[in-house]
Amino acid sequence: MKKIIFSVACALALTSCGTVGLVGAVYMNTTEPTAVTSNTLGTKVGQAKALSVLGVAAVGDAGIEKAAKQAGIKKVSHVDKKTFSVLGLFTKVTYTVYGE
Amino acid sequence: MKKIFFTLLIVCLHISVFAEKTEDMYVMRLTTQGQLFFISENIFTSTDRKFELPFDITYLNSTDSVSIKMTVPHHTLTHVDSVALVLEDEAYMCPVVYSIYKEKDKKQWIHRTDCTFRYEAVKKSMIQPTAPQIVVYTEAGTQYYTMPQAQWQKLQPHLVEIFMLIDASKRL
Numbered sequence: 001m002k003k004i005i006f007s008v009a010c011a012l013a014l015t016s017c018g019t020v021g022l023v024g025a026v027y028m029n030t031t032e033p034t035a036v037t038s039n040t041l042g043t044k045v046g047q048a049k050a051l052s053v054l055g056v057a058a059v060g061d062a063g064i065e066k067a068a069k070q071a072g073i074k075k076v077s078h079v080d081k082k083t084f085s086v087l088g089l090f091t092k093v094t095y096t097v098y099g100e
Numbered sequence: 101m102k103k104i105f106f107t108l109l110i111v112c113l114h115i116s117v118f119a120e121k122t123e124d125m126y127v128m129r130l131t132t133q134g135q136l137f138f139i140s141e142n143i144f145t146s147t148d149r150k151f152e153l154p155f156d157i158t159y160l161n162s163t164d165s166v167s168i169k170m171t172v173p174h175h176t177l178t179h180v181d182s183v184a185l186v187l188e189d190e191a192y193m194c195p196v197v198y199s200i201y202k203e204k205d206k207k208q209w210i211h212r213t214d215c216t217f218r219y220e221a222v223k224k225s226m227i228q229p230t231a232p233q234i235v236v237y238t239e240a241g242t243q244y245y246t247m248p249q250a251q252w253q254k255l256q257p258h259l260v261e262i263f264m265l266i267d268a269s270k271r272l
Contacts, residue, residue: 001102041131043160045138071158071169072200072214084124096127096138 028085034095035064036078042100046071052091062095073099122258128265134162135269139262142255144234144245151208153234153245157226159219161269166222169200170234172211177202178240183215185225186233192221211238223266226259 022030048067050060064079076099085091127138139157146153155170172180180199185192194215201212225232231252236243247255 041129041136043131043133043136043158045127045129045136045156045158047138047140047156069201070156070171070212072198072212094140098129 022083024085026087028083028091031080031082034079034081035076037076039075039077039099041077041098042073042075044071044073044098044100046073046097047094048097049092049094051093054089058091062093064095064097067095067097068099071097071099073097075099120254120258122261125258126262126265128269131160134160136160137262137266137269139259142247144231144247147244147246151243151245153236153243155234157222159222159266161266164219165216166219167214167216168194168222169212169214170236172213172236172238172243173205173208174211174238174240174243175208176240177209178211178238180211180213181237181239183213183237184235185217185221186235187225187228188230190224192217192225223263227256227263229256231256 022028022032024030046067046069048060048062048064048070050058050062052058064076067079068074068076076097078098080096080098082094082096083091084093125140127140129136129138137157137159139159141154141156144153144155145151151173153170153172155168158167158169168183170183180197183194183197185194194217196216198214199211200214203210231247231249234245236245
């Protein structure tokens with residue numbers, strides 16, 4: 001049991017290596033800026049999501065292109081990224097694109 | 101000890117992953133034209149349970165019209181003519197539907213469309229106790245979508261809160 005807890009703790013501690021931005025090894029629910037352009041903020045909003053489960057399988061198209069296409073956005077003004085993660089075992093990333 | 105640890109872990113995961121918060125279901129932004137609200141995607145299911153209809157809602161509070169963008173699936177490539185929101189005792193029609201894009205997705209064709217309804221119509225349909233029905237009229241036939249009542253009862257309180265917030269923003 002001690003070995004399991006120690007292994008999990010090491011794995012969680014090392015998740016921050018080689019990454020940039022906010023990292024929460026145990027729990028993460030953040031919204032961060034991803035990109036901004038000189039285009040004015042339009043009235044269209046699009047989202048795209050991707051999921052990762054148990055660090056084993058990841059699915060989804062969370063690209064900016066997908067999110068922009070969903071809303072019919074032709075000029076992107078800015079993009080935000082929302083990350084929800086629990087123990088690194090379940091992670092959901094949502095990109096929200098704003099534009100016109 | 102191991103059983104207790106893994107049970108607690110699974111319970112924490114279950115609660116944090118599946119517990120929906122209202123603030124995670126919408127986005128609000130300030131623009132020069134007013135406050136822009138975006139209600140994230142929800143999914144209705146066709147009455148024959150063959151198709152899913154993901155849709156999201158965009159609203160600028162200085163206007164009276166709400167944009168509902170939806171991904172209409174079909175076995176064939178077709179054209180979406182109109183969309184109706186059917187409530188318990190009334191129905192609202194969007195006679196002009198804009199096609200954003202069409203593409204093939206595995207074994208079906210998807211039609212991403214944009215339809216506009218009056219704000220009061222969308223608000224009434226989203227806050228009522230029973231799930232509304234979305235009727236999609238295409239050249240290849242008519243599709244009926246709704247949400248199971250149990251699922252709607254979990255979603256509806258969040259929608260009520262969001263529309264309360266939108267109404268409050270109109271009075272600023």
